[in-house]
Amino acid sequence: MPEHNPRHLSEGDPFGAHTLPYGVFTPPGAPEDPANRRIGVRLGGRVLDAAAAAAAHGSPHAALLAQPVLNPLMAAGRSVWQAVRAEVRAWAAAPGSEAHCHPLEAVTLHLPFEVADYVDFYASEHHATNVGRIFRPDSEPLTPNWKHLPIGYHGRAGTVVVSGTDVVRPKGQLKAPGDAAPSFGPSRRLDIEAEVGFVVGTPSDRPVTQGDFREHVFGVCLVNDWSARDIQAWEYVPLGPFLGKSFATSVSAWITPLEAFDAARTAPPERTYPLLPYLDDSGAAEPGGIDLRIEVSVNGGTVSRPPFASMYWTAAQQLAHMTVNGATLRTGDLFASGTVSGPEPDQLGCLLELTAGKGPYLADGDEVTLTAWAPGPDGARIGLGEVTGRVLPARD
Known part of the structure; x- marks a missing residue:
């Protein structure tokens, strides 16, 4: 293992020195009050108290780390992100680092950042094709615009919740x-969507080019964008998703820095139509795809392993498209990939696809968990924090 890896980590741990994801936690025994929340870094099965370590080592970034959310650190910009990451790696490997660590199971994890805006894309050609065949069996599965721009919609930032939060059936x-008129009631076709999210750090008041992607995106997380397919099917024409999506979006408690995925960069699928200049990535300095391997389980049983490397539209293209009209970026903006699906039957990222629209869908009490990892340097694995949610019955 690299000499800077913390000594208490086992070889091959996906949350080692190459990963170092940030989260927000309450220490064991502390009252549940925002004033007691602290920024932490996951090291295997432990959480490093970043503020305590920064104070002990005299870090100039101690004030940024002594915050109850990640937003001030995210807003500080890429040069600070790189400096803090280097410091964290050194603190984790330093003698006595265990004094600033807590067992992961003993802390309470929180939503790690204040979500400013939330945008969800539709970037998997396999998913879009499968859904088009189910929803529009007599039409071409892909709409005419799909290969020319990353399709997306704005969701609700206020219903983004941290992993472990129960989800009430909408x-x-x-x-x-065949119904003559609509009825009202609980969704009978509650579904999941296995996605990857990107968290904005540095704001912008002008369009962000693909080349500036690294300057603005702080980190990566897993996302489950829960979907009520029956509500969605009735409402989505002509303006798209609304109440069928906005009731809950679950994100990981850990945000993995974008830099951790440098070894996992991969070329996206071949483009089948020429792209307009702001979306053209043929001459990009680095590949825009990321080789993430996702696993979806329901009640402890694996149902799918979607490959993020198969996504047609990259996160850099999504960010460029999201801002090309002059829309601003704010610290804490979250944009997600849309459902990740691959070409094989065991690589589909939602129950709609896995069951060809026939179900069964989620029952009350079902628990869904997403996990993922990416290849890192020197044979290491880069882990993403899991996303778990349990379905509760609809409220009266």
């Missing part, structure tokens, strides 16, 4: 094709 208008 209610809404439901109308099967």
